[in-house]
Amino acid sequence: MHRVQPHEGDNVALGLALTALQVLSYFSFVAACCFAPAFITGRRFSSGIPVSFSLGLGVIALGVVLTIVYVAVTHREGAR
Numbered sequence: 786m787h788r789v790q791p792h793e794g795d796n797v798a799l800g801l802a803l804t805a806l807q808v809l810s811y812f813s814f815v816a817a818c819c820f821a822p823a824f825i826t827g828r829r830f831s832s833g834i835p836v837s838f839s840l841g842l843g844v845i846a847l848g849v850v851l852t853i854v855y856v857a858v859t860h861r862e863g864a865r
Contacts, residue, residue: 803851806851810844
C-alpha cells in the first residue's frame with residue numbers, strides 16, 4: 786500500500802491531540818447518557834433546560850472551538 790506522507794508544516798500531532806479531546810468529550814457524553822440517566826434527564830437551573838441538551842450543545846461547541854484553534858495555529862505556522 787502507498788502511504789501518504791505529511792507535507793512539511795502539517796501539524797499532525799496537534800490534529801491528533803485535538804481529535805482525541807473531541808472524542809473523549811463525545812464518549813463522556815455518551816457514557817453519561819448510558820450510565821447516569823437520572824443525571825442526564827435532570828433540569829438545569831430554573832430555566833428548565835435539560836442537562837442532556839446543555840451537555841450535547843457543549844460537545845458541539847467544543848468541536849467548533851477546537852477547529853478554530855487548529856486553523857489558527859496552522860495558519861500562523863503557515864505564514865512564517
